Amino acid sequence: MGNPTSSTPDTSKSEPLPPGMVIGPDGKPCKICTAFRHWKPPGTSKPKKAAAAGTVAATTVAAITNSDTDIRPAHCPPDVEILGRATWTFLHTTAAYYPENPTPAHRTSMLSLLKSLPLLYPCVHCAAHLGENMKENPPKVGNRFELSKWLCERHNDVNVRLGKEKFDCAKVDERWRDGPPDGSCD
Numbered sequence: 001m002g003n004p005t006s007s008t009p010d011t012s013k014s015e016p017l018p019p020g021m022v023i024g025p026d027g028k029p030c031k032i033c034t035a036f037r038h039w040k041p042p043g044t045s046k047p048k049k050a051a052a053a054g055t056v057a058a059t060t061v062a063a064i065t066n067s068d069t070d071i072r073p074a075h076c077p078p079d080v081e082i083l084g085r086a087t088w089t090f091l092h093t094t095a096a097y098y099p100e101n102p103t104p105a106h107r108t109s110m111l112s113l114l115k116s117l118p119l120l121y122p123c124v125h126c127a128a129h130l131g132e133n134m135k136e137n138p139p140k141v142g143n144r145f146e147l148s149k150w151l152c153e154r155h156n157d158v159n160v161r162l163g164k165e166k167f168d169c170a171k172v173d174e175r176w177r178d179g180p181p182d183g184s185c186d
């Protein structure tokens with residue numbers, strides 16, 4: 001697979017896309033890169049018509065905003081947000097239960113898992129951003145504390161890119177392993 005961003009079409013020539021719609025490396029609207037509410041807003045029976053290919057750069061995926069209203073029917077394939085929440089849940093939880101003293105096999109497997117994401121993650125723009133980020137910030141798999149912190153920081157990099165608040169990385173165990181001190185999750 002080539003670098004998705006390298007095939008990003010020229011953005012200067014055509015009309016703007018509907019807000020939130022993301023173009024994939026093939027020049028067509030990218031369903032798994034777009035939030036469902038932008039792909040199919042309430043009251044529409046068809047996906048929003050996309051403008052000519054190449055109207056929005058891959059990086060404008062960051063324009064997608066968060067919403068409390070999930071209008072996506074449960075039987076539909078995931079959009080960029082459902083996939084993102086599920087992936088973060090898996091990754092943070094796996095980090096939270098990663099050993100404090102991992103064996104070489106643990107380290108190798110975790111590195112393999114993390115390094116596979118830029119290649120395999122279905123939202124190619126997300127994957128490309130992650131790959132660039134991981135070049136500057138190589139995964140830390142020495143123990144569960146440093147892995148959880150590293151992952152929290154990578155998630156925060158995405159949060160910032162999307163205009164969201166940073167998560168307090170001191171609270172990763174509370175969020176992904178222990179639950180809050182008030183016992184409400186026990």
Ligand SMILES: Cc1cc2nc3c(=O)[nH]c(=O)nc-3n(C[C@H](O)[C@H](O)[C@H](O)COP(=O)(O)OP(=O)(O)OC[C@H]3O[C@@H](n4cnc5c(N)ncnc54)[C@H](O)[C@@H]3O)c2cc1C
Pocket residue numbers: 061062064066080081082083084085086087088089092121125126127129130151152153154155156158159162166167172175
């Ligand atoms: C590798 C990756 C790259 C992505 N890139 C993009 C992208 O380029 N564009 C795009 O539109 N979407 C991207 N996403 C999806 C995006 O990150 C969100 O998952 C999605 O927007 C839904 O956001 P959310 O607000 O529901 O919570 P999420 O960001 O999915 O977070 C889920 C929960 O994790 C907790 N949390 C939040 N931040 C942290 C943190 N730093 N550490 C630990 N826990 C935390 C919070 O309790 C939150 O409710 C990406 C997802 C992944 C896994």
